[in-house]
Amino acid sequence: MNPPGPSRWSIVHPHVTPATDGLLPGGFLASGVHAGIKPEGLDLGLIVSTEPETTSAARFTASSIVAAPVELCRRRTRLDAIRTIVANSGNANAATGNLGFEQAAKVQGAAGLVGGVREDQVAVASTGVIGVQLDGQKLIRGLTRANDELRRDGGGDFATAIRTTDAFPKQAAADVALPSGTVRITAQAKGAGMIQPGFATMLCFVQTDAALQAATADLLLGVCVKRSFERISVDGQLSTNDTVILQASGASGVAIAPESEDELRFGEALDAMLRDLALLIVRDGEGAARVGRIVVRGRDAEEVERAARAVANSPLVKTALHGGDPNWGRIAQAVGAALPGPPLPIDIAIEGMPVCRASAAGRFDLAELERAVQRDEVEYEVTLPGEGAETEVFFSDLGHGYVTINAEYTT
Amino acid sequence: MNPPGPSRWSIVHPHVTPATDGLLPGGFLASGVHAGIKPEGLDLGLIVSTEPETTSAARFTASSIVAAPVELCRRRTRLDAIRTIVANSGNANAATGNLGFEQAAKVQGAAGLVGGVREDQVAVASTGVIGVQLDGQKLIRGLTRANDELRRDGGGDFATAIRTTDAFPKQAAADVALPSGTVRITAQAKGAGMIQPGFATMLCFVQTDAALQAATADLLLGVCVKRSFERISVDGQLSTNDTVILQASGASGVAIAPESEDELRFGEALDAMLRDLALLIVRDGEGAARVGRIVVRGRDAEEVERAARAVANSPLVKTALHGGDPNWGRIAQAVGAALPGPPLPIDIAIEGMPVCRASAAGRFDLAELERAVQRDEVEYEVTLPGEGAETEVFFSDLGHGYVTINAEYTT
Numbered sequence: 001m002n003p004p005g006p007s008r009w010s011i012v013h014p015h016v017t018p019a020t021d022g023l024l025p026g027g028f029l030a031s032g033v034h035a036g037i038k039p040e041g042l043d044l045g046l047i048v049s050t051e052p053e054t055t056s057a058a059r060f061t062a063s064s065i066v067a068a069p070v071e072l073c074r075r076r077t078r079l080d081a082i083r084t085i086v087a088n089s090g091n092a093n094a095a096t097g098n099l100g101f102e103q104a105a106k107v108q109g110a111a112g113l114v115g116g117v118r119e120d121q122v123a124v125a126s127t128g129v130i131g132v133q134l135d136g137q138k139l140i141r142g143l144t145r146a147n148d149e150l151r152r153d154g155g156g157d158f159a160t161a162i163r164t165t166d167a168f169p170k171q172a173a174a175d176v177a178l179p180s181g182t183v184r185i186t187a188q189a190k191g192a193g194m195i196q197p198g199f200a201t202m203l204c205f206v207q208t209d210a211a212l213q214a215a216t217a218d219l220l221l222g223v224c225v226k227r228s229f230e231r232i233s234v235d236g237q238l239s240t241n242d243t244v245i246l247q248a249s250g251a252s253g254v255a256i257a258p259e260s261e262d263e264l265r266f267g268e269a270l271d272a273m274l275r276d277l278a279l280l281i282v283r284d285g286e287g288a289a290r291v292g293r294i295v296v297r298g299r300d301a302e303e304v305e306r307a308a309r310a311v312a313n314s315p316l317v318k319t320a321l322h323g324g325d326p327n328w329g330r331i332a333q334a335v336g337a338a339l340p341g342p343p344l345p346i347d348i349a350i351e352g353m354p355v356c357r358a359s360a361a362g363r364f365d366l367a368e369l370e371r372a373v374q375r376d377e378v379e380y381e382v383t384l385p386g387e388g389a390e391t392e393v394f395f396s397d398l399g400h401g402y403v404t405i406n407a408e409y410t411t
Numbered sequence: 412m413n414p415p416g417p418s419r420w421s422i423v424h425p426h427v428t429p430a431t432d433g434l435l436p437g438g439f440l441a442s443g444v445h446a447g448i449k450p451e452g453l454d455l456g457l458i459v460s461t462e463p464e465t466t467s468a469a470r471f472t473a474s475s476i477v478a479a480p481v482e483l484c485r486r487r488t489r490l491d492a493i494r495t496i497v498a499n500s501g502n503a504n505a506a507t508g509n510l511g512f513e514q515a516a517k518v519q520g521a522a523g524l525v526g527g528v529r530e531d532q533v534a535v536a537s538t539g540v541i542g543v544q545l546d547g548q549k550l551i552r553g554l555t556r557a558n559d560e561l562r563r564d565g566g567g568d569f570a571t572a573i574r575t576t577d578a579f580p581k582q583a584a585a586d587v588a589l590p591s592g593t594v595r596i597t598a599q600a601k602g603a604g605m606i607q608p609g610f611a612t613m614l615c616f617v618q619t620d621a622a623l624q625a626a627t628a629d630l631l632l633g634v635c636v637k638r639s640f641e642r643i644s645v646d647g648q649l650s651t652n653d654t655v656i657l658q659a660s661g662a663s664g665v666a667i668a669p670e671s672e673d674e675l676r677f678g679e680a681l682d683a684m685l686r687d688l689a690l691l692i693v694r695d696g697e698g699a700a701r702v703g704r705i706v707v708r709g710r711d712a713e714e715v716e717r718a719a720r721a722v723a724n725s726p727l728v729k730t731a732l733h734g735g736d737p738n739w740g741r742i743a744q745a746v747g748a749a750l751p752g753p754p755l756p757i758d759i760a761i762e763g764m765p766v767c768r769a770s771a772a773g774r775f776d777l778a779e780l781e782r783a784v785q786r787d788e789v790e791y792e793v794t795l796p797g798e799g800a801e802t803e804v805f806f807s808d809l810g811h812g813y814v815t816i817n818a819e820y821t822t
Contacts, residue, residue, distance in 0.1 A: 062748075062751040063744070063747035063748045063751060064747045064750050064751055064752045064753060064754060064755035065743050065744065065746060065747025065748075065754070065755055065757070065770055066747070066754065071754070092740070094740065094743070094744075095740055095743045095767060095770055095771055095772055096771060096772060097769070097770070097771025097772065098771070099771075100771070129738075129740060130738075130740025130741065130743060130744060131738075131739060131740035131743065131766075131767065131772045132740075132772070133772065235725075235726045235727065236724075236725075236726070237725060237726070237727055237744065237745070237748065238744075238747075238748035239744065239748075240743070240744050240747060313647075314647075314648060315646045315647070315648070315726065315809070315813070315817065316646065316648055316817055319813070319814055319817035319818045320817065320818065322814065322818045323817070323818030323819055325818065325819070327540075327541075327542075328542060329503070329505065329506055329540060329541025329542035329543075330541065332476050332505070332506045332541060332542065332651070333474070333476065333505075333541060333648065333649075333650065333651050334648070335476060336474035336475045336476025336477070336649075336651060337473075337474050337476075337648065337649035337650075339475050340473040340474060340475055341475045342475060343475060343476070343477065343482070344475035344476055346476070355542075356506060356542065358508070359476055359506055359508070360506055360507060360508025360509070360510075360511070361506055361507060361508065361542045361543070361544065398726070398814060399814055399818070400811050400814050400815075402726070402730070402814075403730055403733065403809060403810055403811050403813075403814060404811075406726065406727055406730035406731065406734070407730045407731065407733045407734030407736065407810070408734055408736070
């Protein structure tokens with residue numbers, strides 16, 4: 001399956017141009033090979049920066065039950081100076097105890113040896129089934145081949161190697177015109193299920209040839225993740241393995257100073273790219289046919305967040321979206337349940353059509369509404385009393401495909 | 412479809428005997444008729460107590476967006492002295508504004524007139540689609556017929572009249588031997604979707620010919636609801652219409668004094684009956700094939716509740732239950748996500764088999780586990796560090812039937 005076309009919710013900046021030559025930013029090489037974790041297909045990806053002064057930043061799942069590679073990265077990787085990333089699919093190496101941690105550590109060490117990089121500059125990431133021991137030896141054997149196959153146009157193979165239930169690989173590439181010169185940003189992501197709040201990716205890796213101080217990389221990544229991967233949900237399920245890493249090689253010679261116009265423009269480009277990747281993850285939600293955007297306004301930040309998550313994760317709203325059913329009563333139900341208390345007058349609009357005012361049905365053209373909710377992307381707006389806060393969450397529908405994938409995706 | 416047989420999680424008391432003669436307790440009459448809210452079938456139920464001194468107690472949804480009949484009952488019904496209950500299916504009369512409230516009020520008034528009962532002793536309940544105006548005139552016309560058809564064995568028709576997506580009617584009847592004499596308790600419930608926390612019934616009506624003070628009825632109902640309907644989830648969705656009402660006619664002449672042995676025994680019987688009805692609702696969860704019970708122990712009350720709800724409402728756990736898949740990694744993931752923080756060592760057992768110790772895979776017989784999770788009822792146990800709290804939640808699986816019902820159950 002090919003990736004879908006542009007989303008109406010993408011952000012377009014005049015200084016950002018899609019890059020179509022398939023090359024990673026200067027200083028980066030990547031590859032993907034079959035290491036035998038999955039029965040077939042690419043399952044081991046490698047990204048390497050050849051620049052010794054590469055800076056980086058990382059974010060991980062907020063879960064208290066984390067995969068071995070996440071624990072390893074937190075404890076044994078210099079997160080501000082990552083040069084090599086080893087990522088596998090087919091096994092999450094989660095709930096695997098000390099043995100799982102040792103496997104991750106061995107993979108980290110082997111990747112350092114093979115690439116001539118310090119061990120603590122190697123990050124490891126895994127995705128796949130939870131609770132099954134990972135055969136680190138398979139990955140170590142695969143690493144030699146992956147190292148041999150590293151190349152400037154290897155991002156596509158890498159993106160393929162980290163897929164699990166993803167229907168299509170998820171990549172983005174752009175050239176960004178900054179006042180100080182042009183830099184490139186590329187990224188690869190995976191995710192289709194077990195996708196939600198605290199921080200919802202599964203995996204995303206971003207490369208740029210801009211020169212960033214590690215603190216700047218950390219700041220920009222933090223802000224952009226909050227506005228992208230933390231605003232999506234496929235099934236409300238925070239993963240044990242969520243990992244996002246930004247690496248900056250500096251190979252372009254364009255340095256981005258803190259609080260400069262360069263930083264602002266670079267941040268805009270990164271923001272737009274991560275938003276697009278987040279949208280791709282939702283659009284590839286397991287078994288999904290449609291994507292919804294719920295916008296909630298009013299009250300305060302905590303309440304709009306609760307209401308938006310309640311709508312985005314309601315199986316009743318999600319099945320209605322799947323069926324192309326304008327059943328806005330389920331939006332009202334979800335908001336009312338999320339915000340218990342005295343009677344709450346809310347307004348609801350679907351695709352700009354007011355369907356509910358002060359918690360009572362409004363007058364609207366049902367035929368027009370029915371057409372609107374059958375499109376690929378459907379927008380819902382909820383207005384709570386008061387002013388102040390606003391938030392959005394993108395979510396996929398709930399269809400038979402989700403049940404089929406998850407009732408049969410076995411240990 | 413017939414109701415399923417007994418559940419392993421039912422509680423059996425030697426002083427409680429199932430009643431099989433189909434009769435309501437003394438003082439109660441009921442009926443069900445077709446009023447035309449649904450295209451066909453019974454859709455209007457009526458329960459009447461002939462005893463002027465009938466006491467009662469009620470509980471309603473915690474949602475801030477409540478249906479008109481719930482608002483009406485709260486504002487205009489003497490909840491400690493309900494004699495008549497009018498319940499309809501096919502329309503929830505929710506998100507219907509002032510007009511919806513007026514319809515509910517007219518139905519209340521008409522039921523009072525028809526039955527010769529004070530208006531404020533009539534409770535009204537509705538279930539069905541949200542956001543569509545209810546045609547109260549249809550119900551008022553149906554009420555005359557329903558009143559003519561009232562009879563001691565009318566509980567079955569009433570239970571049928573309140574069904575929506577329920578695959579089978581839900582009833583219970585028992586004779587309870589108390590030190591002061593024998594009393595009967597009967598109950599009718601409905602619910603299959605939009606079933607969860609704060610208070611998860613949709614509708615349940617309980618009758619007894621015991622003589623209860625209203626305060627005793629309220630106390631017993633409150634405790635038993637917490638231990639039954641508040642411990643189940645089909646889809647995590649709190650409804651706008653949840654209503655449970657207990658009526659005590661006193662017709663048996665057996666008075667239950669506060670803090671007496673009678674009260675204890677009666678409470679045990681009521682508790683077991685509501686638990687069975689709650690289990691029936693979960694077992695009839697939309698599209699459900701299996702029921703799970705998650706027990707969480709350790710830490711404190713708030714944390715075991717969060718962890719248990721997270722497991723019960725995880726679409727990944729629910730689809731695994733549906734598929735008969737022993738994918739315990741999804742239990743670990745759900746608990747970890749529900750309790751963010753530093754690494755959390757948890758134990759997991761499925762059907763008594765330890766599968767995970769200190770958040771790492773244990774040794775177990777996979778073939779035996781696979782057989783165990785293919786039964787109709789599957790029990791999961793999670794142990795958090797520390798001692799103190801324990802809770803349980805019963806939940807249905809997530810299958811294709813849920814998607815089919817809810818993608819097509821339209822406005």
